[in-house]
Amino acid sequence: MQSLIKDINLAAEGRKKIDWVSNFMPTLNTLGDRFEAEQTFKGQTIVVSVHLEAKTAYLATVLKRGGADVIVTGSNPLSTQDDVAAGLVDMGLTVYAWYDCTEEEYFNFLNKALDHKPHIIIDDGGDLVNLLHTTRQDAKERLLGGSEETTTGVHRLYALENAKQLTFPMIAVNDSYCKYLFDNRYGTGQSVWDGIMRTTNLTVTGKNVVVAGYGWCGKGVAMRAKGLGAHVYVTEVDPIKAIEAVFDGFKVLPMIEAAKVGDIFCTVTGCKDVIVKEHYEVMKDKAILCNAGHFDCEVNVADLTELAVSHERVRQNIEGYTMADGRKLYVLAEGRLVNLAAGDGHPAEIMDLSFAMQALAAEHILHNGKDMEPKVYVLPHELDAEIAKLKLNSMGYDLDSLTQDQIDYLTKVN
Structure with missing residues (x-):
């Protein structure tokens, strides 16, 4: 064929x-x-x-x-x-x-x-x-x-x-x-910021970054944002992942509170409707939204379109939405995977x-x-x-190997 x-x-x-x-x-x-x-x-x-x-x-x-x-x-x-x-x-x-x-x-x-x-x-x-x-x-x-x-x-x-x-x-x-230990954490962590930075040509350092979801992908995105000098906020529904984020040095907030402070938002949950109408209504002017989950349902673009009085493509892979009060919100790669739709x-x-x-x-x-x-x-x-x-x-690395005595010690019945 x-x-x-x-x-x-x-x-x-x-x-x-x-x-x-x-x-x-x-x-x-x-x-x-x-x-x-x-x-x-x-x-x-x-x-x-x-x-x-x-x-x-x-x-x-x-x-x-x-x-x-x-x-x-x-x-x-x-x-x-x-x-x-x-x-x-x-x-x-x-x-x-x-x-x-x-x-x-x-x-x-x-x-x-x-x-x-x-x-x-x-x-x-x-x-x-x-x-x-x-x-x-x-x-x-x-x-x-x-x-x-x-x-x-x-x-x-x-x-x-x-x-x-x-x-x-x-x-x-x-x-x-x-x-998942490498691809989801280190791969997503690097490629998401590669996609965001090459698309926007803006700094990350000093900005408030909101990462929705603290699974392996979310950990990578948050870790790299921190390394780039951002102030990182995490939103979660799982208390264990949330406390892990706190212990990793990040501030945990509900999305309705994070929406008020974020400059860059990245959803990495695998769920839908993570960012919706109530969040857009309180976001700062020029906030940037993107998604690194598989489907384009985490950032609800339909809600944003309904709220906006106008929208236009302001740059390749960036849609700008103008709110009734004059604020502008930007969505990268139509809410699809930013690391692949706007990067390599x-x-x-x-x-x-x-x-x-x-x-x-x-x-x-x-x-x-x-x-x-x-x-x-x-x-x-x-x-x-x-x-x-x-x-x-x-990569040029080698490992130790257990001696038979060590194997016996680890496997013997006490």
Whole structure:
């Protein structure tokens, strides 16, 4: 089937981006060498629906080296990079995606990918899984299972499992140590501020930053904001996470109070309606709002549009809303993931860990999927440890090892 992309003439620039990140993903390189030698995925069709930028593209090429027929589509209308999509097509992969697609086009791309009847899926946010349980059950005829990249998608998987509606095994890669401890904390922490700063060209230091949600992503966003010199406020619904934020040195407030002091707001909750009408009504002039959760429902843009007397695009990826009293509020990237819709996403060295886990998850499903119950799984700890050790070795670090006496001491029955 023919790819659907914006412009194949962008391929040269896209390949340069893919080549660049490949230099900084040694763990994935090591797995790619093994997959190629063993032809691990020969005869398998793998559909990848992850934010389509250079690191995702490189993961797809690693799977292709292992013999797979790899079909790639995006997982968000604003995160696809057209040159990277073209670069993948130029490298022999099938791609259905382009930047700023409509909702209709977005789901058409997902359906085109599922037309290939995959053996394995790699999902980000749960839209592929949702289609396979609703309108595209026909595409499951060869499906062994798959994996999920992000917190929101994992929540959707557990909802299916709890309702006893999940029909194939899925690995929650997001819940593996080498994913959430590094990707969610250090990756999101850096890439969110990269997206905000390159989009606004404003300082962070001295500003009041409000971070909604203190999960692993929220911790990363707050930590990096503090490092950039901001005064950081956290909003939470979980008392344990809230006290952790306090002990980490941050001020915890309800959003209605934080809304009065914030200069920059970033939602990282995975929930909806985190910032709504009552908050807009008390915000300072020129407050900036953005979201780093998977779906564009955390910052309620509809409420803001209803309140505003006018709005306009004031700069690429910035919409300005003028209130009746003359205040202006700014929304970045239409409330979609600011780090991907207005940036390049997580650093390559971070995604090296996450996508190595995805590659191992695909291999695990290949070898075990037929015998796995339709449940949500986490990869065995041994695979986490293997990835961490490969990464350490690539960075020039080594570890101690336990002596037999130490092993006996730790394992003996007292």
